[in-house]
Amino acid sequence: xxxxxxxxxxxxxxxxxxxxxxxxxxxxxxxxxxxxxxxxxxxxxxxxxxxxxxxxxxxxxxxxxxxxxxxxxxxxxxxxxxxxxxxxxxxxxxxxxxxxxxxxxxxxxxxxxxxxxxxxxxxxxxxxxxxxxxxxxxxxxxxxxxxxxxxxxxxxxxxxxxxxxxxxxxxxxxxxxxxxxxxxxxxxxxxxxxxxxxxxxxxxxxxxxxxxxxxxxxxxxxxxxxxxxxxxxxxxxxxxxxxxxxxxxxxxxxxxxxxxxxxxxxxxxxxxxxxxxxxxxxxxxxxxxxxxxxxxxxxxxxxxxxxxxxxxxxxxxxxxxxxxxxxxxxxxxxxxxxxxxxxxxxxxxxxxxxxxxxxxxxxxxxxxxxxxxxxxxxxxxxxxxxxxxxxxxxxxxxxxxxxxxxxxxxxxxxxxxxxxxxxxxxxxxxxxxxxxxxxxxxxxxxxxxxxxxxxxxxxxxxxxxxxxxxxxxxxxxxxxxxxxxxxxxxxxxxxxxxxxxxxxxxxxxxxxxxxxxxxxxxxxxxxxxxxxxxxxxxxx
Numbered sequence: 162x163x164x165x166x167x168x169x170x171x172x173x174x175x176x177x178x179x180x181x182x183x184x185x186x187x188x189x190x191x192x193x194x195x196x197x198x199x200x201x202x203x204x205x206x207x208x209x210x211x212x213x214x215x216x217x218x219x220x221x222x223x224x225x226x227x228x229x230x231x232x233x234x235x236x237x238x239x240x241x242x243x244x245x246x247x248x249x250x251x252x253x254x255x256x257x258x259x260x261x262x263x264x265x266x267x268x269x270x271x272x273x274x275x276x277x278x279x280x281x282x283x284x285x286x287x288x289x290x291x292x293x294x295x296x297x298x299x300x301x302x303x304x305x306x307x308x309x310x311x312x313x314x315x316x317x318x319x320x321x322x323x324x325x326x327x328x329x330x331x332x333x334x335x336x337x338x339x340x341x342x343x344x345x346x347x348x349x350x351x352x353x354x355x356x357x358x359x360x361x362x363x364x365x366x367x368x369x370x371x372x373x374x375x376x377x378x379x380x381x382x383x384x385x386x387x388x389x390x391x392x393x394x395x396x397x398x399x400x401x402x403x404x405x406x407x408x409x410x411x412x413x414x415x416x417x418x419x420x421x422x423x424x425x426x427x428x429x430x431x432x433x434x435x436x437x438x439x440x441x442x443x444x445x446x447x448x449x450x451x452x453x454x455x456x457x458x459x460x461x462x463x464x465x466x467x468x469x470x471x472x473x474x475x476x477x478x479x480x481x482x483x484x485x486x487x488x489x490x491x492x493x494x495x496x497x498x499x500x501x502x503x504x505x506x507x508x509x510x511x512x513x514x515x516x517x518x519x520x521x522x523x524x525x526x527x528x529x530x531x532x533x534x535x536x537x538x539x540x541x542x543x544x545x546x547x548x549x550x551x552x553x554x555x556x557x558x559x560x561x562x563x564x565x566x567x568x569x570x571x572x573x574x575x576x577x578x579x580x581x582x583x584x585x586x587x588x589x590x591x592x593x594x595x596x597x598x599x600x601x602x603x604x605x606x607x608x609x610x611x612x613x614x615x616x617x618x619x620x621x622x623x624x625x626x627x628x629x630x631x632x633x634x635x636x637x638x639x640x641x642x643x644x645x646x647x648x649x650x651x652x653x654x655x656x657x658x659x660x661x662x663x664x665x666x667x668x669x670x671x672x673x674x675x676x677x678x679x680x681x682x683x684x685x686x687x688x689x690x691x692x693x694x695x696x697x698x699x700x701x
Contacts, residue, residue, distance in 0.1 A: 164236030171238070175210030177202070182213040184226065186241030189233045218571070222660050228318035274302045278309075283593040284563035286378075286600060296371050296604055303362035304372055308379040311340070320385045321660060327502075327509045329391040337392050338422020346373055346393055347401050347420075348545040355416045370611045374552055374603075381556035384661040386668035387510035389553055394511055395427030395466030398546045399474040402428075402489060406530040406538050411491065415472060426472040428546075429461040429492075429516055430539065436674075437681045439476065439539055440484040444518065446477035448525075455479070455490060455528075457497075457521040463675070467514025468500050475518075480533040489535035490523050497521035507668035541619050543676065547630040548606070550676050554633035555600050557665050557672075561637075561644035562592045564661055568648060579647065588643045595636040602629055621693055627677065628686030634673040641666045 166188050174181035180192045182205070195202045200220075208216055217226075274297065277289045288294040289305075316333065323329045337343050341360040344352055351365040359365050363372055381389050400419055403412060403426070418424035435442040444459025457477055467473070473492040480486030492498065497520050503513040530538045566589065569580035579585050606625055610618050644662045645652040651659030652666065673679055691699075 165239040165241075166236055167239055172210040177206065177209075180205060180209045181235075182208050182211065183238060184212075184214050184217050186238050187230075187234050188236045188238060189229075190235045191233060194229070194233060218658060220657050222656075222658050224318050224321060224660070227313065274299070277302070277305060279563070281563055281566050283596055284559055284566065287597070294604075296608060297375075300363045300367050301371060301375055304360065304375055305379060307360075307362040308342075308376060309382070311336075312379060312382060316383055316388070320383045320388050321656060321664075323391075323510045324385055324387050324664060325509075325655075327387075328512070329388055329510050334392050334425070335422040338420060342376055343393075343396060343422060344420040345376060346397050347404055348373065349401070349404060352404065352416065352420065355413070356420050358421060370607050374548075374607055377549055377552045378556050381553045382560065384557065384560045384665055385510065386508040386553065386557070386665070386671055390465050390508050390511035390671075393549070395425065395464075395470060397549050398465075398542060399426040399428035399470075399472070401545055402474050402529050402538050402542050403472075403491060405541075406489070407491065408526060408528075411526060411529075415491065419472070424471045425466060425469050426474065427464055427466040427470040427514075428542070429464050429467065429473045429475040431461060431463050431675075433460060433462045437677050440487065440536060441482075442476055442478060442487065444475065444477050446479050446488065446490060446523070448479075449522070452525070454522045454524055457490065457492060457518045457523055459518050461514075461516040461518075463503065463505075464514040464516055465508075466512045467516050468502050468512045470494065470500075470514075473498070473516065474529065476535060476539060479535075484536040486533055487535045487539070488532050489529040489538050491527040491529055492518070492521060492523050493527075495521070505671070507671040509667075511671075540623070541615070544610075544619065544623060544626050547626050547676050547682075548603075548610075550672055551599075551603055551626075551629055551633040554637040554672050555596060555603065557668070558592065558596050558599075558633075558637050558640040560661055561640040561665060562589065562596060564659075565589060565592070565644045565647045568651075568658065585647060588647060592640045592643055595639060599629070599632050599636050602632070624686045624688070624690030624693065627682040627689065630676060631679040631682040631686070634669075634679055637665075637672055638669045641669050 171181050171183055171188055174190075177195065178192065180190070180195065182189050182191055191198070191205055195205055198205055273291050273293045274288060276291050278285045280290055282290070288297050315336075319330070339358055341356070341358045344356050344358065345360055345368055348370070351359070351368040353359065353365045360368070377389075377393065380393065383389065396419065400416075404416065419426050430439060430442070432442050432444060444457065444461065446455040446457045448454070449456055455477070457475070459477070461467075461475065471494050473494070475490050475492045477488055477490055478486050479488040497518060499517045499519070500514050503515050505513050529535070566580070569585055569589070570578055572579045574582070580589075606622060606629060609622055613621065641662065645666055648659040648662055651657055652662040653659070655663055677685065
């Protein structure tokens with residue numbers, strides 16, 4: 162049980178040799194922290210023995226409190242209100258039920274799940290807040306609780322530190338493997354034949370695409386594209402082609418180390434002169450005279466996780482010009498493979514990489530799919546990549562919204578709270594309507610992916626997913642800007658109350674461009690949708 166102190170108890174500890182402060186009713190002993198305080202000892206000395214809540218929240222965000230709380234908190238004030246006990250669920254009123262109603266209720270799987278999270282409207286998906294959903298059940302709720310607890314304890318307090326360092330602790334990626342999360346992010350059935358690590362809260366046979374959506378969504382609450390891309394970026398787009406199209410012997414040899422978190426993989430497609438125009442890539446792979454190896458020469462640019470990767474799922478030219486000369490190879494780090502970090506505007510801790518291949522020998526057994534037919538594999542993979550981008554963008558948008566609501570209820574200007582100004586409420590309303598509209602489209606697309614065959618999904622969903630990718634990135638950019646306007650100068654400096662918004666604003670371009678730029682996505686969305694509709698009998 163936590164100790165309680167009176168304000169008089171705290172006031173007595175106001176000297177350098179015994180320095181206590183109060184933040185939000187909790188008591189912290191910062192005596193030994195004085196030398197480590199980034200603002201210096203004097204700042205702590207000024208608030209020694211006092212309530213420092215106002216001063217703390219002026220400069221810091223909740224991540225700082227989470228990071229140091231377990232080491233510095235010694236108790237709470239005796240005046241701090243006790244948390245209210247949760248209200249028992251209401252007893253449903255009994256009524257006569259007809260045969261028709263019984264039949265209907267027996268097939269109804271959309272019973273509302275328990276409330277979860279802070280209950281700020283639109284800061285979480287609607288099914289977190291008592292809304293009915295046909296997509297989520299108790300296994301999803303269990304996964305949600307499991308991932309959020311891990312994120313709040315072991316990830317969120319350190320994200321700012323990792324971002325500045327430009328590298329997430331390697332232990333986190335290994336923990337992703339141990340927890341079975343990596344194995345659940347492949348867009349396919351859960352690969353139990355290649356790992357003994359499974360997700361604690363969800364049996365492998367019940368794992369579906371909505372679990373994958375949920376896992377990515379909750380990871381994205383870290384409010385850092387760099388963190389998310391570090392732990393699932395290269396893996397989430399580099400591994401699915403191997404699993405779906407690689408030879409069994411190759412998959413059996415490579416996959417266990419990857420999904421257990423011991424090895425890393427990335428996708429190497431983009432080149433200095435070939436981004437969205439994949440069909441015109443120039444990295445070359447020629448068969449050796451004995452026909453046992455491909456000899457690879459070329460360069461790749463903006464490759465996520467490349468500096469840490471052991472394997473590179475690489476698009477190469479094995480034939481003539483255009484899409485019919487492209488193949489996909491799994492290249493293993495070794496002689497002739499060199500990587501160097503790229504400094505970019507955002508996603509600092511993701512390990513963006515420039516790769517050079519110089520006479521790299523790759524066994525022909527490492528061919529993924531068929532020779533000169535790699536373009537189809539790449540296009541199939543783009544749908545999975547874009548859905549991941551969409552999920553992340555929407556959670557980042559929600560973070561911008563949630564941070565704005567919290568700050569708007571705390572900050573006062575012109576004699577009243579920010580949220581009491583109509584212009585601020587208008588910003589929040591426009592953020593919410595775009596988030597919810599886009600998220601509901603996402604849920605529908607995920608459901609179609611789950612119900613359609615892979616061939617049908619590739620044919621019919623390529624257009625909608627491209628359009629949704631553009632919609633999600635535009636929504637993210639809008640929400641980041643509006644949140645920045647609400648926070649003002651606090652979102653211009655790194656760290657502090659506006660730290661999440663500042664970091665996310667830096668990441669906006671990393672989502673609007675990779676996976677297909679917004680302009681290309683919107684054009685592809687209409688072209689592909691019209692082409693498919695015409696083939697299926699569209700009447701004009």
